[in-house]
Amino acid sequence: MTENLTREEAATRSNFTIDSYRVLLDVRGEDTFDIEETLTFSGQRDETFLDFIGVEVSKVIINGTDTEVDWDGSRIYLKGLAEENTVTVHARGIFSNSGEGLHRFVDPVDNSVYLYTQYEPADCRRVFPTMEQPNLKASFTFEITAPEEWTVLTNTEEVSATEVDGGVRHVFAPTKRLSTYLTALVAGPYHELRSEKDPRFGIFCRQSLAEYLDHEEIFDISLSGLDVFEKAFNYPYTWGKYDQVFVPEYNLGAMENPGLVTFTEQYIFRGQSTRAQRAGRANTILHEMSHMWFGDLVTPVWWDDLWLKESFAEYMGAWASTQATEYTEAWVAFTARRAAWAFLNDNRPTTHPIVADIVDLEAADQAFDGITYAKGAATLRQLVAYVGEEAFFEGARIYFKRHEFGNASLDDLLVALEETSGRDLRAWAEQWLHTTGASFIEVNGKSLNQTGTQPLSGEAIVRPHRISVGGYSREGAELVRVDSTTVELTNTAEVDLEGDVIIPNDEAQTYAIVALDEQQLETVLTTRIADPLARSVVWSGLWEAVRDSRLDPARYVEAVSRFHSEPDSTLLGQMIRNCQYIVEHYTMDPDTARTIWLGICDDSWRVAIDDQDQDRIYLWRSALAVAGAALPEAEDLLREALDTVRGDRDERWKLLIGLASTGSVSEADLEAELINPSEADIVAHSQAVASIPGNRREAYRRALEESLSNNRMSALLAGATATYEAEEYPFFSIALPVWRERTQELAERILYALFPQGEETIEQAQEWLEGDGANAPSALRKIVLDGLDSRLRDKRVRDTFAGTTRFLPEER
Structure with missing residues (x-):
């Protein structure tokens, strides 16, 4: 048995044409659900297989004849096929608690059961038998039997509901042609608005979260976004209704199922939310909406071209945020966070071109990374600068009409x-989409130089960049843009600009790391750049300089302390996260660094309170909780911060987890917080209890041995790996069995x-890769290779700045 599917196997099966699936599911059970499916398809081969992972396959009927069931646990083998075929399968599936397939969740508040599906890239086969590959599209008709009090949703409108056996059978209209991974089911007593x-638009969430659902903003963004996309693409939304459902224990931010988009419940804010969080939700809503065209209407042939939909959706999410909300x-946030994600992935030995070589489903699952999303989106932004926005959108319009309800490749888009x-x-395309690594644009005075080496080939990076370049001068306490030009840069360019600092790509039009010369570097470390987008570009470059051992981490932390009142909450959040990493990974004396960083967080939090800046209060108080989690002496400070939290359970739990991690609260104290607990409270409580020194080994055991949901397992592991008095666990001996x-x-x-x-991990990882892990699945080796790369980078930064790294927060 193998749950994997190779690209070659998918190509062999691609000569079939699927007409339709009729899928009957009875989801009233507690552990398993019944399946009856009829699939009609045609082809010239007399045998093939269906993908199915479940409990049982009891009957297979091929063209009216019962045949012997040949199922190995992941594939149902079909033989004796004709040119035209009708296959019926009776089977039983199992509910998931991992967020894969058909996930079943019981709300601890009222014991209500909620179901939802998540399939991409290949978990539809956990719910009904399929030919699980994106280029075998079909029409799907669903009939779902569920408890009578439940709401049941699929991609299309319900056409009838009939009482049966103490439940209700819901029948839905056939879908237009879709890939299997885009079908969806949601069922349970969901709250509906x-x-x-526009009555096509519905929003759903669990009943116990309804009071927190700020549906007005979600509807406003959704309706504005649809109007913008329909005009931009000159192609009307084609999927009928547009339901958006916020679901529990979700592994992703969201999923673009046409007519039934699913989102993580983390986008329902139970307490305070920052502008960055709300902007992030808006971006995700628009990202998924753009998929209705990029990905749903026109779908990649195989996962090599995953970027064709994800890079476009990533780009369109930011673009539409600027147009419709x-x-x-949005581009400030993209540069601060998403581009940093791309640089992280792209500088590792496991990097890959934007057009990746996806040999199988395991590789596809790991291709949902910063390169496929963020590097691809930044590259598309450069493509728009290269060809012009109108030409870009007109090309998209041709692409949609030419390939509607079908599949397409990179070549189709380029045409x-x-x-x-x-x-x-x-x-x-060759220079951008088929190469690896991040470009550097180095600034030396008024000279610009593109440098960089591809990690995989060792060849120099030579990409064409069409970018804005700004000249910035001090005006009062800030650097203000006083001059600008547009440059076509491949190797070198000279710019005749006024200004104390020259910032290339200051409008974030390309994918590149900006590296300033020492004089200009000192200027931006001590003087705020007025324009937020240029500021985000420069701070992204500063962080990459730290990671590359070109900038002392202490200077970065000092600058964050200096600019603690950064007004953009996305950028400030990223700056704080970077400092947290520096403290734990880039310092020779982490205890001293932790103490100094705690002081910076405390000072910054108090200034934010004085300024009555709610976003900064939120971010610096959260940073305080993380910093205090490694320092028992921070107990009084964290308790003081806890006393400032009113009616925001999630904020309370952050601080309680910080206190628990040093043993500064008891299990009884934590138990007292569980008053009418929600799932979020239970998960946070679990992490807090697991964090208490002395509880961590047991938390580790439970996470590995008990059948826990994805989120509850992760909470135990987060507690088990708390920093203060950290425990060691046998990673390299359990990696293969866990996989x-x-x-x-x-x-x-x-x-x-x-x-x-620890630094000893370097040798251990190298030994595992050459020994036990030499023939491990590539997706597992990637985890170890990436981890090894991080530890090597940590050591290189520490060694480069050993004896010089100090944190000296300025007095304020």
């Missing part, structure tokens, strides 16, 4: 864009959480 302006700073732009994009015995989602959660942090 419908838009008064109040969050016009459309070449038609509208008049440019030959083959060389551009074999768990689903990929749960295995990755366990192994990423437990990857060891």
Whole structure:
């Protein structure tokens, strides 16, 4: 048995044409659900297989004839096929608690049961038998039997509901042609709201979260976004209704199921939320909406072209935020967080081109990374600068009409864009989409130089960049743009600009790391850049300089302390996270660094209170909780902060987890916080209890041995790996068994959480890669290779600045 599927196997099966699936599910059970499916398809081969992972396959009928069931646990083998076929399968599936397939959740508040599906890239086969590959599209008709009090949703409208056996059978209209991973089911006593302006739009969440659902903003963004996309693409929304459901224990931010988009419940804010959090939610809503065209209407042939939908959706989410919402700073947020994610992935030995070589499903599952999303989106932003926005959108319009309800490849897209732009994009695509690594744009005085080496080939990076370059001078306490030009940069360029600092790519039009010369570096470390987008570009470059051992981490922390009142909450949040990493990984004396960082957090929090800046209060208080989690002497400070929290359970838990991690609260104290607990309270309580020194080994045991949901398992692991008096766990001896015995989602959660942090890990990881892990699945080796790269980088930064790294927060 193998749950994997290779690209070659998928290509062999691609000569079939699927007409339709009729799927009957009875989801009233507690552990398993009944399946009856009829699949009609045609082809010239007399045998193939269906993908199915479940409990039982009891009957297979091929063209009216019962046949012997040949199922190995993941594939149902079909033989004796004709040119036209009708296959019926009776089976039984199992509910998931990992967020893969059909997830079943029991709300601890009222014991209500909630179901939802999550399939991408290949977990539809956990719910009904399929030919699980994106280029075998079909029409799907669902009939779902559920308890009578439940709401049941799929991609299309319900056409009938009939009482049966103490339940209700819901029948839904056939879908338009879809890939299997885009079908969806949601069921349970969900709270429902419908838009008064456009009844196609519905929002759903659990009953116990209804009081926190700020549906007005979600509806406003959704309706504005749809209007913007329909005009931009000149193609009307084609999927009928547009339901958006916030679901528990979700592994992703959201999923673009047409007509039934699912979102993590983390986008329902039970307490205070920052502008960055709300802007992030808006971006995600628009990201998924753009998928209705990029990905759903036109779908990649195989996962090599995953970027064709994800990079576009990432780009369109930010673009549409600036067009359809109040969050016009979307590119600032993209540069601060998403580009940093891309640089992290792209500088590792496991990097890959934007157009990746995805040999199988395990590789596809790990391709949902910073390169596929953020590097691809930044590259598309450069493509727009290269061909012009109108040519870009006109090419997209041609692409949609030409390939609607079908599949397409990179070549299909390039053909459309070449038609509208008049440019030959083959060389551009080769330089951008088929190479690896991040470009550096080095500034020396007024000279710009592109440098960089591809991690995989060792060749120099030579990419064409069309970018803005700004000249910035001091005006009062800030650097203000006083001059600008547009540059076509491949190797070098000279800019004749006024200004104390020259900032290339100051409008974030390309994918590149900006590296300033020492004089200009000192200026930006001590003087705030007035423009938030240019500031985000520079701070992204500063962090990469720290990671590359080009900038002393102490200077970065000092600058964050100096600019503690950063007004953009996305950028400030990223600056804080970077400092937290510096303290734990880049210092020779972490105890001293922790104490000084705690002082910076405390000072910054108090100034934010004085300024009555709610976002900064939130961010610096959260930073205080993390800093205090490693310092018992921070107890009084964390308790003081706890006393300032009113009616915000999530904020209370952050501080309580910080106190628990040093043993500064008892289990009884934590138990007293569980008054009418929600799932979020239970998960946070679990982490807090697991964090208490003395409880961690037991938390580790439970996480690995008990059948826990994805979030509850992760909470135990977060507690078990708390920094203060850290425990050591046998990562390299359990990696292969965990990978074999768990689903990929749960295995990755366990192994990423437990990857060891110490310098001794370097030798251990190298030995494992050459020994026990030499023939391990590539997705598992990637976890170890990435972890090893991080530990090597940590050591290199520490060694480079050994004896010089100090944190000297300025007096304020």
